[in-house]
Amino acid sequence: MKPILLLLILTTAQTLFAQQRPNIILILADDLGYGDVGYEGQQKIHTPNIDRLATLGMRFTQFYAGTSVCAPSRASLMTGRHTGHTAIRGNRGYQPEGQYPLPDSSLTIATVLQKNGYATGAFGKWGLGYPGSTGIPGKKGFTDFFGYNCQTLAHNYYPDHLWANDSLVHLPNSKNKDSVYSADLIHRHALEFIRRNRSRPFFLYLAYTLPHAELQVPHDSVYANYLAEFRDAHHAAYAAMVTRLDRYVGEILRGVQAGGLGANTLILFTSDNGPHREGGGDPAFFHSSGPLRGIKRDLYEGGIREPFIAVWPGKITPGATSNWTGAFWDFFPTFEQVAGIPTTKAIDGFSILPVLLGRPQTAKAHDYLYWEFHENNGRQAVRWGKWKGVRLDVNIVADPPIELYDLETDPGEQKNVAAQHPDIVRQIKTDMQESHRSNKDWPLLATENPKP
Incomplete structure (x- = not known):
């Protein structure tokens, strides 16, 4: 086979492979x-x-x-x-x-x-x-x-x-x-x-x-x-x-x-x-x-x-x-x-x-999803199944409360049901603590070092 023809075949094959x-x-x-x-x-x-x-x-x-x-x-x-x-x-x-x-x-x-x-x-x-x-x-x-x-x-x-x-x-x-x-x-x-x-x-x-x-x-x-x-x-x-x-x-x-x-x-x-x-x-x-x-x-x-x-x-x-x-x-x-x-x-x-x-x-599903936010005094959130936990002011308040919402019945997060589900709140708090990895440039005081 001529070298030019061989080169053309190889180039064409490479292009087809790339396109796949x-x-x-x-x-x-x-x-x-x-x-x-x-x-x-x-x-x-x-x-x-x-x-x-x-x-x-x-x-x-x-x-x-x-x-x-x-x-x-x-x-x-x-x-x-x-x-x-x-x-x-x-x-x-x-x-x-x-x-x-x-x-x-x-x-x-x-x-x-x-x-x-x-x-x-x-x-x-x-x-x-x-x-x-x-x-x-x-x-x-x-x-x-x-x-x-x-x-x-x-x-x-x-x-x-x-x-x-x-x-x-x-x-x-x-x-x-x-x-x-x-x-x-x-x-x-x-x-x-x-x-x-x-x-x-x-x-x-x-x-x-x-x-x-x-x-x-x-x-x-x-x-x-x-x-x-x-x-x-x-x-x-x-x-x-x-x-x-x-x-x-x-x-x-x-x-x-x-x-x-x-x-x-x-x-x-x-x-x-x-x-x-x-x-x-x-x-x-x-x-x-x-x-x-x-x-x-x-x-x-x-x-x-x-x-x-x-x-x-x-x-x-x-x-x-x-x-x-x-x-x-x-x-x-x-x-x-x-x-x-x-x-x-x-x-x-x-x-x-x-x-x-x-x-x-x-597909592998998440046990829960986690977010943290480092403006507006610091915030955290967890989505766990139908539950959504939100915590505000984590950099200025010692152990701030967690709001809890049932997204299945309340997707607009209008009714805080934390008082009715303390066990869920405790689990979400644990998730928040486990999910934040300490970083000197992005501290979350409520998670890393709560004020006394």
Whole structure:
């Protein structure tokens, strides 16, 4: 056989093998509430593409974020650890830009996939390490990154710079505010990543900044339509931002289909935490938390339970609904199993692939889910079966009481039944104590060293 022909056969075989390994696209909205999408009951904002996504795949009704604010929630997602174990447990910033970094010791799912032959791209908001630190995307498994390093600077949709890997990209926004809308530019880079990697397996992390404050949209949005309907600039801007996010979702889906990748691509859609009240945000007006109590920074359901959709043609049943209880730290082992990689042991997550494939009886379930939050005087929460325990003021009160809610009969967490179930409260308190791993940078005094 001629060498050129042999090389062609080998190259073709390698390409076919690569294409057999599933692509993974994770679309992460920013501060999008459980009730902000049409398929979960939203009446005032139009989300036809997200709603269509729900009909194409499985929607989860009881799936949770890593916690109730950006950085620790994303750290949980990337590392497969809940916020009692993650290296990042709060939104701690550095000057002039960036956040508390993931250390060298933190293994991310992107690193695992990259080492196993996946092209890896992150587009949008990072927030897991300031420029030059151990936590930048390039040191955490991403070959391609475009967007904001700093989540604080990401509040401005007309910045003077973004980042392309380790390089600054200067934008002409200082004098002409409406010249480059960052979310559009980030989205275009993401679409190009899909086109460029059609012949090899890829992991695409789409950490869109919409609809996080500030409430800013360009002139070509549907802002004017919403303004005519609501007659309030903040309401119109928020609705237009959600609709623009919805448009991006539709374009990603079409980009996957146009590249002939639909049957070999798992697409996930969710949000990093509950809806915000900053910059004119009004979750009460939009009923953004749906029937749930709380918003961003709460460990009540509205702060951490998120819309979650999974689409994989031929694998996931269209229009399916699951009440499986899982959380962001389950993505790590799920993606490993999807990619055919042995699952990492020293993490908190369990693969939900059996659930996605319609075999929940073979999936390993959590005994309980745990969250901690290091702002607003410190908070903890546990979801154990139908029970939800919430503890407030853990850094200023000695042994604060635990509120208890029966989510089966009271999903809105309106009736505290702790007094009627002291045995359940004691168990949840034990779970809280066992789940928090001591960390000098993120203490919880009620758990580690209660005041006398």
